[in-house]
Amino acid sequence: MATAESPLIEVEHVSKAFCRDLKRALWYGMKDITGELVGQRRDRETLRRDEFWAVKDVSFQVRRGECLGLIGRNGAGKTSLLRLLNGLIRPDSGQITMRGRIGALIALGAGFNPVLTGRENIYINGSVLGLSKREIDAKLDEIVEFAEVRDSIDAPVQTYSSGMKVRLGFSVASSLQPDVLLIDEVLAVGDQSFRTKCYQRIGEVVSRAAVIIVSHDMNAIQRLGDRVVLMHRGKVAYLGEVVEGVERYEKLNTQEVQSERAIHVFDPDLTVDRVALSRDVIRTGEPVSLLIDYTSRRPIEVGLVGSIMRDSRENFVAQYRSDARADSYRIEAGSHRMSVNLGPIPLTSGRYVLNCGVYHEDKKRLLFSAIAPCVLDVQSNFVSTAIIELGT
Numbered sequence: 001m002a003t004a005e006s007p008l009i010e011v012e013h014v015s016k017a018f019c020r021d022l023k024r025a026l027w028y029g030m031k032d033i034t035g036e037l038v039g040q041r042r043d044r045e046t047l048r049r050d051e052f053w054a055v056k057d058v059s060f061q062v063r064r065g066e067c068l069g070l071i072g073r074n075g076a077g078k079t080s081l082l083r084l085l086n087g088l089i090r091p092d093s094g095q096i097t098m099r100g101r102i103g104a105l106i107a108l109g110a111g112f113n114p115v116l117t118g119r120e121n122i123y124i125n126g127s128v129l130g131l132s133k134r135e136i137d138a139k140l141d142e143i144v145e146f147a148e149v150r151d152s153i154d155a156p157v158q159t160y161s162s163g164m165k166v167r168l169g170f171s172v173a174s175s176l177q178p179d180v181l182l183i184d185e186v187l188a189v190g191d192q193s194f195r196t197k198c199y200q201r202i203g204e205v206v207s208r209a210a211v212i213i214v215s216h217d218m219n220a221i222q223r224l225g226d227r228v229v230l231m232h233r234g235k236v237a238y239l240g241e242v243v244e245g246v247e248r249y250e251k252l253n254t255q256e257v258q259s260e261r262a263i264h265v266f267d268p269d270l271t272v273d274r275v276a277l278s279r280d281v282i283r284t285g286e287p288v289s290l291l292i293d294y295t296s297r298r299p300i301e302v303g304l305v306g307s308i309m310r311d312s313r314e315n316f317v318a319q320y321r322s323d324a325r326a327d328s329y330r331i332e333a334g335s336h337r338m339s340v341n342l343g344p345i346p347l348t349s350g351r352y353v354l355n356c357g358v359y360h361e362d363k364k365r366l367l368f369s370a371i372a373p374c375v376l377d378v379q380s381n382f383v384s385t386a387i388i389e390l391g392t
């Protein structure tokens, strides 16, 4: 029996399989419904043809006053898990217990009837959550004000921009006194000032609710989350401390990015044997060169050498263009090394992945590109959330 101390969200060994083939998925769906009608058990551990586990054996609990950050790379299963929690889809095995009123912002515009006005949708959402008309009346102004949609509140939701839908969706979900609040990455659609407002609101809601927030924004997760669940290919890869979870997520990112490592050469006379850095580990402000070992059957004029660096959160943080510095390069016939001086690297401590592209004279056609050929570890004496160290 639920007690005052019971977690508001309890997830026990939950799994959900999806089918990659739509026709087959419809067929499985029909079979499952028929099976349930004749009382067959739904619980299953095995996959059928073309199926995969979008969520596999996931367990955790969230209590009132707690905010759980749900993180993981694209396709890790985060949205599927939220949809399971919100009852939009049913698990194939395991048990989900949700206690109290659930406010959720999952798919963009979900929960809204597009032909009804914003105002009508607020009333429908509120009554679905069990609020009386008087309770919704009392909240209406606050919802409209927060969503900044006063001028359009009597227009059909289908005329709203994506940002407006998200603003209204978040405002409704967070204003109607939820016990559980589920927020998906859709918040990213809103502009920066609205997002900041949302994060403040989540901070307020969490004092009286259990909150799960999905985000690729690790700063937001670090600010709001009390714990994190890191999902990887449907499974829980880590459950615990935010700092540790974010670190593991970033490590996973660099590993996966490096596994995408590839060199593509577009000129039949050219082969590229290796792209590397002059040093793999530097201190902030030290110089680095990109070393390209190639073999060419003829000399080729190079119009542009470009390189771009991503941090472990996949943000593009720095770029090099040879034309910006009036550096010029040429591919000679035979086997040679091209050394591209990227200059001093002012990045703060962290791990950075480089991509590079070398173009023909016209600067449009690629001679070759190297995706994630090398990783640069930058060390510094300071721990910082900033990216660039000025004055280095």
Ligand SMILES: Nc1ncnc2c1ncn2[C@@H]1O[C@H](COP(=O)(O)OP(=O)(O)OP(=O)(O)O)[C@@H](O)[C@H]1O
Pocket (backbone or CB within 6 Å): 018, 019, 020, 054, 072, 073, 074, 075, 076, 077, 078, 079, 080, 081, 185
């Ligand atoms: N209805 C569905 N039918 C089949 N496959 C699906 C369905 N919904 C999701 N998937 C697949 O399940 C996997 C998990 O998707 P999900 O949207 O949960 O990932 P995610 O972690 O939220 O990713 P992202 O960060 O990109 O939003 C993906 O491979 C996705 O393509």
